[in-house]
Amino acid sequence: MTTTASAHPHLLQNYARAPLTIVRGEGCEVIDDQGRRYLDFVAGIAVCSLGHAHPRITAAIAEQAATLVQCSNLYNHEPAGQLATALAERSGLARVFFCNSGAEANEAAIKLARKFAFRNGDTQRRTILTCSGSFHGRTMGALTATANPKYQEGFDPLPGGFRYTSFNDLTGLEADLTSDVAAFLIEPVQGESGIFAASREYLELARRLCDERGALLIFDEIQCGMGRLGSLFAFETVGVRPDAVTLAKALANGLPIGALLMNERCADALRPGDHGTTFGGSPVPCAAALAHLELRDEIDLDAHVRRTGDFLKQELTSIAATYPTHFGAPRGQGLMLGLPVAAPYLASDFVSTGFAHGLLLNAAGANTLRFVPALIITEEQISIGMARLRTVIEAIDKATG
Numbered sequence: 150m151t152t153t154a155s156a157h158p159h160l161l162q163n164y165a166r167a168p169l170t171i172v173r174g175e176g177c178e179v180i181d182d183q184g185r186r187y188l189d190f191v192a193g194i195a196v197c198s199l200g201h202a203h204p205r206i207t208a209a210i211a212e213q214a215a216t217l218v219q220c221s222n223l224y225n226h227e228p229a230g231q232l233a234t235a236l237a238e239r240s241g242l243a244r245v246f247f248c249n250s251g252a253e254a255n256e257a258a259i260k261l262a263r264k265f266a267f268r269n270g271d272t273q274r275r276t277i278l279t280c281s282g283s284f285h286g287r288t289m290g291a292l293t294a295t296a297n298p299k300y301q302e303g304f305d306p307l308p309g310g311f312r313y314t315s316f317n318d319l320t321g322l323e324a325d326l327t328s329d330v331a332a333f334l335i336e337p338v339q340g341e342s343g344i345f346a347a348s349r350e351y352l353e354l355a356r357r358l359c360d361e362r363g364a365l366l367i368f369d370e371i372q373c374g375m376g377r378l379g380s381l382f383a384f385e386t387v388g389v390r391p392d393a394v395t396l397a398k399a400l401a402n403g404l405p406i407g408a409l410l411m412n413e414r415c416a417d418a419l420r421p422g423d424h425g426t427t428f429g430g431s432p433v434p435c436a437a438a439l440a441h442l443e444l445r446d447e448i449d450l451d452a453h454v455r456r457t458g459d460f461l462k463q464e465l466t467s468i469a470a471t472y473p474t475h476f477g478a479p480r481g482q483g484l485m486l487g488l489p490v491a492a493p494y495l496a497s498d499f500v501s502t503g504f505a506h507g508l509l510l511n512a513a514g515a516n517t518l519r520f521v522p523a524l525i526i527t528e529e530q531i532s533i534g535m536a537r538l539r540t541v542i543e544a545i546d547k548a549t550g
């Protein structure tokens with residue numbers, strides 16, 4: 150293994166980068182600078198859903214790059230309009246704002262909620278309510294929405310107007326979703342904290358309370374959306390419709406883009422001058438996202454994700470049964486799965502040992518292995534990956550005696 154990226158003297162050392170330099174991606178595999186191939190169960194952290202370097206996405210990017218890369222949001226351009234239409238048609242949500250990342254999409258959602266209340270003359274309604282264990286990004290607003298001290302420590306003073314409620318606690322939500330709440334922002338499936346799904350009952354209660362008490366219900370689908378649960382939008386799988394949805398990660402299959410989709414009810418809240426970004430919804434990422442949407446429909450990706458997700462979960466269940474001292478029962482659905490690691494083992498042990506066995510894994514939350522491969526992964530590739538994982542487990546046991 151080489152150490153080029155992690156040891157680079159001029160890169161800010163704000164990431165705990167693995168000593169691995171990746172130079173190429175092909176479908177569900179990446180190749181390092183030594184020519185070694187890795188089966189990739191990370192996919193850019195739930196980003197490259199159609200795999201690395203998909204020829205159709207590459208062609209769409211190249212064509213758009215040769216046509217128009219940027220013209221600012223002072224003017225119209227076709228790719229943003231077409232993508233907004235494609236997302237609106239598929240979601241039933243009326244309007245779309247584009248930005249460049251997940252954190253920015255959540256910042257836009259926070260501003261939408263506050264301005265919506267303001268325009269309704271509801272000026273005391275400022276609070277953004279979020280859940281314990283959530284992750285919404287690292288810009289100051291999104292960081293404050295992220296109800297996890299691990300990410301917030303040392304960044305005081307955080308912006309005001311945020312409150313937290315205990316995830317999946319029905320009684321807590323009844324008490325906390327009060328008349329000052331502008332929006333309840335929730336991940337239908339928490340990703341960074343280790344793959345924890347909100348219960349159907351909890352989301353239904355959230356919908357009812359938001360309606361009764363005048364708040365917006367906003368789903369952060371940045372990680373669990375875009376097909377990861379086996380439907381384009383997570384809200385289709387969980388069966389509860391939010392007023393707004395944030396997307397990013399997989400939307401353009403690897404190019405930076407974020408989006409805030411909103412229903413008719415709040416579509417008029419943000420007006421010219423209220424919000425914006427230079428790069429948001431630039432032609433190239435929009436063209437990539439359009440190609441992604443077209444392609445996923447053609448190959449019936451949702452059915453594939455449901456099938457392969459069930460298969461991967463069975464395989465993980467079988468691994469947990471073989472090694473009950475190492476793992477608990479897997480959590481999650483579709484191709485967003487978490488395998489809890491039991492002490493004294495650490496998820497990071499499996500990640501680092503995986504490199505020597507051609508396997509890219511990822512640790513999330515307290516001690517969970519997170520599986521978010523490309524959505525096009527086949528059962529055969531999953532079987533190969535799981536065989537490698539068994540080898541990794543044996544190698545760790547051998548090394549620790």
Ligand SMILES: Cc1ncc(COP(=O)(O)O)c(C=O)c1O
Pocket residue numbers: 250251252253255284285286287336340341369370371372373397398
């Ligand atoms: C649910 C969720 N929201 C927001 C974000 C932040 O997205 P970004 O890293 O693009 O700012 C992430 C990133 O992991 C996420 O998983």
